Every structure is written in C-alpha cells, then in structure tokens.
Amino acid sequence: MAIKFSNINLEVLDLTTNATPDIFVNQNGITFSKRVLEDLNYPQTVQYCNDPAQHIFAIRVCKSNEAKAVSFSKPRAEQTNTLGCNNKNLHDVIAALIPDYQPKKRYKVVGEYDAENRVIYYDMSAAEVSEFRAVKD
Numbered sequence: 128m129a130i131k132f133s134n135i136n137l138e139v140l141d142l143t144t145n146a147t148p149d150i151f152v153n154q155n156g157i158t159f160s161k162r163v164l165e166d167l168n169y170p171q172t173v174q175y176c177n178d179p180a181q182h183i184f185a186i187r188v189c190k191s192n193e194a195k196a197v198s199f200s201k202p203r204a205e206q207t208n209t210l211g212c213n214n215k216n217l218h219d220v221i222a223a224l225i226p227d228y229q230p231k232k233r234y235k236v237v238g239e240y241d242a243e244n245r246v247i248y249y250d251m252s253a254a255e256v257s258e259f260r261a262v263k264d
Contacts, residue, residue: 148238148247150184151257152221154230156213159186163247164210166240169203172196175217182224182252184236188245224251233257 149160167173167188174195176185189196200206212218222228225236235257238247 148240150221150236150238150249151233152218152225152236152254153233156211156218157221159210159212161209163238164200164203164206166242166247167200167245169200169206170245171199171202173199175220176246177220177224179224182226182250184221184224184249184251186238186247221251225254226252 146162147160148163148166150163151158151160163186167186170188172189172191172193174187174189174193175197176187177183178185186199200210222230225234228234233256234254236249236251236254238249240247
C-alpha cells in the first residue's frame with residue numbers, strides 16, 4: 128500500500144517539553160517539569176494550594192497582589208529549563224500528602240491541567256517512586 132504524501136500533515140515534535148505536567152519530590156526539594164511552565168504559560172506568580180483530606184496539591188496562577196502569591200517562573204525566553212523549589216515549608220506540606228513518604232526516595236506525580244481556571248492539580252496519593260536519580264540507601 129502506497130502512502131499519499133500529499134495527505135500527510137507533519138507537526139514538529141518539541142523534545143524539550145514533557146508530555147504531562149509532572150512534579151518530582153525528593154529529599155532536597157520539588158522539581159516542576161517544563162510542561163508545568165508551558166501549561167500555565169510561564170506565570171510570574173502562583174499560589175500553592177492543598178486539600179489534605181483528599182491528598183491534593185495544586186498550583187494556581189495568580190496576580191502578584193493576591194494573598195500568599197509566590198514568585199514562580201521567569202518569562203518564556205529566559206526560563207530554559209525545569210524549575211526547582213527548595214522551600215522547606217512547601218516540601219514538608221507536599222511530602223505529608225504522599226502516603227508512606229520516604230525521604231530517600233524520589234517521587235513522580237502527574238498533574239491534571241484545568242485550563243479554564245489555570246490550575247494544575249496533583250493527586251499525591253498517586254505518587255510513584257521514580258528510580259531515575261534515586262538516592263542510595
């Protein structure tokens with residue numbers, strides 16, 4: 128069977144962006160994948176939110192004058208890599224949402240993006256141990 132090349136609509140793949148908005152949690156902090164930045168459109172400030180009863184962590188885009196707004200991303204042209212956060216208070220809250228959290232393990236959590244509200248939700252009970260860059264016992 129011959130391929131009709133005139134019917135093919137090729138799209139260039141962006142290999143620098145994850146397919147899903149992942150976060151990684153380890154004993155040193157939290158890393159937000161580049162897809163998180165892409166989905167939220169490189170926001171200058173966000174609010175970190177949680178629902179402890181449901182083990183939900185969320186990142187919500189906000190204005191800098193809103194309550195508990197924190198700096199997040201540089202503009203798209205300047206933010207060339209993933210984004211790391213070593214804030215101990217944030218780390219402790221997120222780690223507490225992961226069932227049976229073990230500090231020497233690295234966890235990956237896939238987010239769900241709510242475009243209408245510009246929020247990414249993370250079900251921390253679905254955190255999976257990620258062997259990549261795992262810390263030795």
